[in-house]
Amino acid sequence: MSFDNASPETHRLLAWANYAFLLAMMAVIALILIAAAVMQYAFGELPCPLCLLQRVAMLGICFGILLQFRNGFSYQNTGISIGFALFLLIVAERQTLLDIYPRPGHAYIGSAVFGLHMPVWSIIIALVVLIAFALKLAILGGDRRLETTTVSTFPRLAVAATAVGAIVVALAVLNFGSVIVQCGINECHTMGYQLLGYTQPAS
Numbered sequence: 001m002s003f004d005n006a007s008p009e010t011h012r013l014l015a016w017a018n019y020a021f022l023l024a025m026m027a028v029i030a031l032i033l034i035a036a037a038v039m040q041y042a043f044g045e046l047p048c049p050l051c052l053l054q055r056v057a058m059l060g061i062c063f064g065i066l067l068q069f070r071n072g073f074s075y076q077n078t079g080i081s082i083g084f085a086l087f088l089l090i091v092a093e094r095q096t097l098l099d100i101y102p103r104p105g106h107a108y109i110g111s112a113v114f115g116l117h118m119p120v121w122s123i124i125i126a127l128v129v130l131i132a133f134a135l136k137l138a139i140l141g142g143d144r145r146l147e148t149t150t151v152s153t154f155p156r157l158a159v160a161a162t163a164v165g166a167i168v169v170a171l172a173v174l175n176f177g178s179v180i181v182q183c184g185i186n187e188c189h190t191m192g193y194q195l196l197g198y199t200q201p202a203s
Contacts, residue, residue: 015149026065033171048109049188050095054122060084062168069161072150085129092122
């Protein structure tokens, strides 16, 4: 699809929709990571190693989006987000297949949300992200002039992107610190925080 003959007003609207889409995606992922943090710190549900990798993948999707806001829109940055979405899908599928049949040593970590555990939700999240990017590229991928419009053209979007971006960075720092406390320099586990000497009671 090409918008080469579209009016400047149409191009401006498409650029706004492009950045609004990216902002909405980053905000939703940030909310998911906040929910994961609440379950970890408020309810004591420590993430497993594969759960931690899924958080890394979600932060990676947001990293690609942050580059769009910081440096201007680029299909290269879109590729970064898509790559991390694929990584999320692979890790989540592996954990789901490992734990899909309950047996000693293999059970879903944490509580179910609406009947589904986090690895299953991560598969859904990854698929939704990939489908959303596919649709966006199918609709707007032919408009190369999107790369000449920065988010600063839309002040309200720019302010919102800065705020959500700051939350994502804070979540990344929080998760990094949490991993260090939980795992130290050894292999990660779900029994406690190594650096605090805290161990969860056996269930």
